[in-house]
Amino acid sequence: xxxxxxxxxxxxxxxxxxxxxxxxxxxxxxxxxxxxxxxxxxxxxxxxxxxxxxxxxxxxxxxxxxxxxxxxxxxxxxxxxxxxxxxxxxxxxxxxxxxxxxx
Numbered sequence: 001x002x003x004x005x006x007x008x009x010x011x012x013x014x015x016x017x018x019x020x021x022x023x024x025x026x027x028x029x030x031x032x033x034x035x036x037x038x039x040x041x042x043x044x045x046x047x048x049x050x051x052x053x054x055x056x057x058x059x060x061x062x063x064x065x066x067x068x069x070x071x072x073x074x075x076x077x078x079x080x081x082x083x084x085x086x087x088x089x090x091x092x093x094x095x096x097x098x099x100x101x102x103x
Contacts, residue, residue: 035076038065045058045064048061063094
């Protein structure tokens with residue numbers, strides 16, 4: 001066991017970034033999974049909103065989902081949302097109420 005530890009210590013001395021590469025990779029994978037889950041929630045909420053059934057419920061759900069999705073994107077470093085608004089077909093009515101909390 002100490003042989004492995006010595007090898008890892010040697011690798012870190014030669015290439016210090018190698019010690020954090022694995023955890024950095026896991027963090028990136030978690031970010032991608034989280035963003036993907038947020039996008040799926042947006043797609044589901046917008047589909048429900050566009051059906052016209054229980055419109056107020058789906059409008060609130062869509063606004064909350066889009067808000068969370070935008071926050072996730074910004075945390076990763078994506079600041080512009082214009083393209084995803086078009087790609088996902090996010091209605092203006094949803095965008096107009098982002099961040100607002102229902103009574």
